Every structure is written in structure tokens, then in C-alpha cells.
Amino acid sequence: MAPSLSINLMPTAPVAELVELAVLAEQNGCSRCWVYDEGLATRDVYVTLAAIAVRTGSIPLGPGITNPFVRHPGATATAVATLDEMSAGRAFLGVGAGGGLTLNPLAIERNRPVTAVREMVQTLRRLFAGERVDHDGHAFSFNNAHLEYARPAIPIFMAGRGPRMTRLGGQLADGFNLSYIHKSLLGEHVLALREAAGDRQFLVTYSTMIATNEADIEVARAQLSFRLVDSPDSVKELIGMTPDHTDAIRASLAQGGPSLAAQHIDDEWVRSFVITGTDAECATELVTLLTEHKIDEFQLPVLSTGDAAELVERTAAMFNQTSD
Numbered sequence: 001m002a003p004s005l006s007i008n009l010m011p012t013a014p015v016a017e018l019v020e021l022a023v024l025a026e027q028n029g030c031s032r033c034w035v036y037d038e039g040l041a042t043r044d045v046y047v048t049l050a051a052i053a054v055r056t057g058s059i060p061l062g063p064g065i066t067n068p069f070v071r072h073p074g075a076t077a078t079a080v081a082t083l084d085e086m087s088a089g090r091a092f093l094g095v096g097a098g099g100g101l102t103l104n105p106l107a108i109e110r111n112r113p114v115t116a117v118r119e120m121v122q123t124l125r126r127l128f129a130g131e132r133v134d135h136d137g138h139a140f141s142f143n144n145a146h147l148e149y150a151r152p153a154i155p156i157f158m159a160g161r162g163p164r165m166t167r168l169g170g171q172l173a174d175g176f177n178l179s180y181i182h183k184s185l186l187g188e189h190v191l192a193l194r195e196a197a198g199d200r201q202f203l204v205t206y207s208t209m210i211a212t213n214e215a216d217i218e219v220a221r222a223q224l225s226f227r228l229v230d231s232p233d234s235v236k237e238l239i240g241m242t243p244d245h246t247d248a249i250r251a252s253l254a255q256g257g258p259s260l261a262a263q264h265i266d267d268e269w270v271r272s273f274v275i276t277g278t279d280a281e282c283a284t285e286l287v288t289l290l291t292e293h294k295i296d297e298f299q300l301p302v303l304s305t306g307d308a309a310e311l312v313e314r315t316a317a318m319f320n321q322t323s324d
Helices: 015-027 045-055 075-084 099-104 112-129 163-172 183-197 214-229 233-239 241-257 258-262 267-273 277-291 308-323
Strands: 004-009 033-035 062-063 092-096 132-135 141-145 156-161 175-179 204-207 296-301
Touching: 004 183, 004 308, 015 045, 015 241, 033 045, 045 075, 045 132, 062 075, 075 112, 092 112, 092 175, 099 214, 099 241, 099 277, 112 156, 112 163, 163 175, 163 183, 163 214, 175 183, 175 241, 183 204, 183 233, 183 267, 183 277, 214 258, 233 267, 233 296, 241 258, 241 277, 277 308, 296 308
Parallel strands: 004 033, 004 296, 033 062, 062 092, 092 156, 156 175, 175 204, 204 296
Antiparallel strands: 132 141
8 A cells, every 4th residue: 555645733823724734634635634742832732633623524633742741641531532522533642752842841851751651552542441540650640540432442653763662662552653763764663663563553654854945954954953852872873963962952942942953953964864855856755765664654744834735735746656
């Protein structure tokens, strides 16, 4: 089966504009609509998803991604189950450890993230199945908790960059989103997920920017800034990112956010993590990556609404080459 195209909306614009983009994505055959959960940096993820659910009819919807630290997972369970109910069974849940863009402004420390994500996935599975849950965890707890109206089969996808999170995702989740992975490492990430998942059905998605001009490259620098500082040490070593680089990026993030931190991101780093070139060159690279590594879904990050409609339509047309 040919890979599918989905979108991930960064809710930095008014919700009404995001809804129109989700409708456009559905009209262009996108297989899924994710919405970033970035705390104070964006509009609320669940309000946005609910508004999209009202205006769409078939596209699956879910947070891409949320975490076990900002909200109690019980609150996440009720939000996703309610979204699933109002959308006639279209909800899914994306879970990861959360990054500095989300956690730092809330003064939340990401403590033992793999354990926290594992416990979140396990307890939400039980809640969705209608079980009563007692859980005494390090990040959150439940006491005789029960959710009466959830659909047991709500899909749970995970995301992350480190080997422990990747292995956990293959073992526990219904799929895994590989976001802004060094392109030379993409194959081994997919292989690790497939091996951990075994013979069961498992969705592998891949997300990165498609940059066709200098303005896109500058946006990519900003997006990579907070992602690279949270990357495993092995990835930093691969690209030559020293502790001094990391400190400089963190300082700029604290002072002025990703746009200021972008100045510390090298051109070569951008080319290693982002699909770049002309439309034709990007289409060729995209097709190659998806088919060579047997990836099920490409997730297009939509980071602003300015030219987003054109981006969605252009990428949908580009993406159709995977089926030619």
C-alpha cells in the first residue's frame, strides 16, 4: 500500500483559521489531522480539535503530541474520549515526553520521561477499556479511576528520538511518529520499531519540513533549535553539536525563543534533518525516503497559516507522485 499524507497543525493562529486548513486537508485526501500540544505557546489543543471535529466528516483527529507532565493523564483520557464521541469514533492519541518549548514556560521538569510515558500509555489503555485503575506512579497516580464512555480501540501513537523511547513505542503503542530524525538514521529507527512491534499491525509515520526557499530554511532553523537541544547525545555527536552549541541554543531559547535560537543552527544541520531543494528535488527525496524505508505515513508540519493552504495543496500534489 502506498504511504499516506497527514498534516500536523501548529495552533499559533486563531482556531477558525486552523479549522479551514483541516477542512482543506480532508478535501485533499489527507489520512489524519494532528494538532500540536505546545502549552502556553499555542491555542489549546483540545478546543482546536473539537472545532475541527465539528467541521469535518471523515479525517481522524488527535493531539500530536501531548505528554504526561502538563496535564494529568486522566484529564487527557476524558478529553480524547469526548473528542472520539463527538467525532463518531475518529479520535486518536499521540503521546511523548514533551520538550522544552512546552515544559520550560510552565517550570515543569521532565523527570524519568520514558517511565512516565510508559505508565501513561498503560493506564490509558486500561481506562479506555473501561477498567478501574489504581496506580501509584512517580509522575501521576490514579485511585479507583473509571471512565465509562471511552471506545476501547482508540489508537495510541508515541513519538520520540532516543532508543529507549523508540523500543517502548514498538512494544506498547499502535504506531510511532519519527519527527525530525537525522535522515541517515531514519532506516535504523524504522527497523528498530518494526522489530519491537513484531508481527502485529503497526503504523510508522515520519515528519519533517519540506523547505523549498530561503524563508522555509529560516523557519527550519527555528524548528530545529528546540528539537536539537532535546536530542540524544549520539545525534549531537553525529552532527558535531558540542556542549557549547547546546548552551548557546538554550540561552537564546530562554531569551527570545526559537526565532532567536535559529542563528546557532548550521546549514548542514538543516540539510541533515529537513527535505530541501526545488519542488521536484523535494518530491524525489520524499518518495525515496518513504518507499526505501517502508514508512506508512508522511506527516506534514503546518507551522503558520500565512501560506499554509498553498503548502497543503502543493504537498498533496507532490505526494501523489508516490502513487504514480
